[in-house]
Structure formats: C-alpha cells, structure tokens
Amino acid sequence: MKIADLDIPGNVLLAPMANVTNLPFRLMCRRYGASITYSEMISADAVIYENQKTLVRGKSCEDERPLGIQIFGNSPEVMTKAALRIEEMYRPEIIDINFGCPARLLTKDGCGSALLRTPELIYEIVSSLSEELSTPVTAKIRILEDMEKTLEIAHLIESAGAAALTVHGRTRQQQYAGKANHDHVRRIKQELGIPVIANGDIFDELSAERVLEYTECDGIMIGRAAMGNPFLFKRISHYLETGEILEYRxxxxxxxxxxxxxxxxxxxxxxxxxxxxxxxxxxxxxxxxxxxxxxxxxxxxxxxxxxxxxxxxxxxxx
Ligand SMILES: Cc1cc2nc3c(=O)[nH]c(=O)nc-3n(C[C@H](O)[C@H](O)[C@H](O)COP(=O)(O)O)c2cc1C
Structure with missing residues (x-):
C-alpha cells in the first residue's frame, strides 16, 4: 500500500490504542508483520506543555518503522504547532488525527469524535496540518448513522489534503457495542481517491479477508483483537499471502x-x-x-x- 510517497510493506495495520500501543508492543506487532503501527493518541495541548508522561508515547526505534503518531485536539493552531513539534522530535512517517475517540475525557473538550459534529472544523484542522507539515497527514474517523453525512466528512478530509483515511465502522454513540458497519466503509472507499483503511471487528484470518474483499479498501486496521496478541499479525499476513491457516502452538x-x-x-x-x-x-x-x-x-x-x-x-x- 502507498500513502503519499511512502511505501507501506503490506496492508494490515495496527490501530492506535491508548495504554496499549506502546513501543515494545508496536515493535512486536511490526516484527510479526504489521505493515505500520500507530502510537497511542497524544494530546496536542500536552505536547505544547511538554508533558513528559505524554511525550514518552512518541518514543520509537529504527526497527519499528514506519511509525504513525496520532494526535488529538480541538484547535487547528494548537494542533498544527504540536504536530510540527512532533515532526521535529520523532520524525514519524505519518501524523494521524483522531476524529473517532468517543471517550468523554476527549469529547467534553470538543476533541476526538465530538469533531464529527463540526465538519468545517475538521476541514480546518486537516488543511492546516497538511499545509504546514512535510510529513503525510492522515485521519481516523467513526461513521455517522447517516451515510451521506459520513461521505461528506470523508470528502472534506480528502479535499483538505489528507493522504489516507481510516474508518471505524461504528458510530460515536455505539462506543464499542454492536457490529461494525462495513457498508459505510465500502461506500467511502468507492468515492475517495486517497487510500481508505477499514477498521472494526477484524479478529482473525477470515474476518480480515472478508472485510478486505467486501470493502475493497486499501488496507485493514486491527485494534482489540491484537491486544496481548501481537502474533495475530503473523497469522493474518500468512493467510492473506498463502491462503493457508498457520499452524502454531x-x-x-x-x-x-x-x-x-x-x-x-x-x-x-x-x-x-x-x-x-x-x-x-x-x-x-x-x-x-x-x-x-x-x-x-x-x-x-x-x-x-x-x-x-x-x-x-x-x-x-x-
Ligand atoms: C483500549 C483501546 C484504546 C484505544 N485508543 C485509541 C486511540 O488512542 N486512538 C484511536 O484513534 N482509537 C483508539 N481506539 C479505537 C481503535 O483504534 C479501533 O478503532 C477500535 O478498537 C475498533 O477496532 P477493533 O474492532 O479492531 O478493536 C482504542 C480502542 C481500545 C479498545
């Protein structure tokens, strides 16, 4: 898969997960075949205030590259400033913006999935970062119940200059309940020119194949099923390459x-x-x-x- 000028080895990605995707875990997923890994989300404000507890989330090493660092915030100016700082400090291959987190800790301040209610602010954030950074900027969203509104946001993100879009097929209200709706993800893929990555409920070889085939997305992203189970990337990449289930103890x-x-x-x-x-x-x-x-x-x-x-x-x- 290619994101901007970046060649990503494969199309099975590790999702950003707070308190999970630290450097050792990402490194193991990468060694087992994850195509790219993402940091835990980093608060733009915390970067500006140089909060050490937060900054450790960007810590990396050569072996885990390519690396995406994800940020969240609510102001185009602060987020751009923070992203420029991250670019300088960590030199990630990708900077991803969180428009999907439903946790109250973020949404009460208008961050994460709260931004899905103000598409014009999403546009401003993505275009500001895309203009100012030399690193490719990507975004991660949840779907809205209304397909047309979801498409509108996806188009805005593309036209603002994002290099790729990840879509978690659940609404903000669903949190993690119910099933991911890959119909919306499939429609977004059909309409956008940039790479689209499908996310939600991929937990083994067969669900990986099913989502890739159904959505025709450029890649798939795995979250919860990888927690404590980095070897899943080996199993899935083996299956996608050979069509055979890997035997292991x-x-x-x-x-x-x-x-x-x-x-x-x-x-x-x-x-x-x-x-x-x-x-x-x-x-x-x-x-x-x-x-x-x-x-x-x-x-x-x-x-x-x-x-x-x-x-x-x-x-x-x-
Ligand atoms: C513990 C945990 C932490 C998460 N943290 C983040 C995060 O920091 N940024 C983000 O965009 N999504 C975060 N997510 C959402 C996942 O990236 C992913 O979109 C979601 O779990 C759906 O994928 P899955 O069905 O493969 O788990 C988190 C999910 C979990 C379970």
Missing part, C-alpha cells in the same frame, strides 16, 4: 510473547509506564492455564522472577 506462543514483551519493556525502560496485571490479562486471555500464569505474575516479587517463571511455564506448555 498457541500456549507456547502466548507465553513466549508475554515474556518478550516484558523484556522489551525493560530494555526501553518503560516498565513503570504499564499496568503489569492488565498486560498479563490481555496476553493470557482465553488460555487454559491463564489464571495460573496471572497468579504467578501477581505473586512474583521482581521482573526477573516473572521472566523466570514464564520461561519455566514455556518449557512445560501445550
């Missing part, structure tokens, strides 16, 4: 991935930024001995002990 794989994730958190000095129990919960979700693993992690007194225990379990898994 799930238990071994999950434990090895959790262990590698903790090692990378240590390596990049990011262990203090995560909630270890939540991470362990995601990586062991649905596993036969998941509870046992989580208990062992909770009882460990150091990260060395966690890693040692995981190595032991890995030897005896499956």
């Amino acid at each position: 799930e238990c071994d794989q999950r434990i090895a991935d959790l262990s590698e994730y903790f090692r990378l958190l240590e390596e990049f000095d990011l262990m203090h930024t995560v909630h270890i129990k939540a991470q362990a919960q995601w990586f062991t979700r649905g596993m036969r001995n998941g509870r046992h693993i989580r208990r062992s992690i909770a009882a460990s007194e150091s990260i060395e002990e966690i890693l040692w225990n995981l190595d032991e379990m890995c030897k005896h898994a499956d």
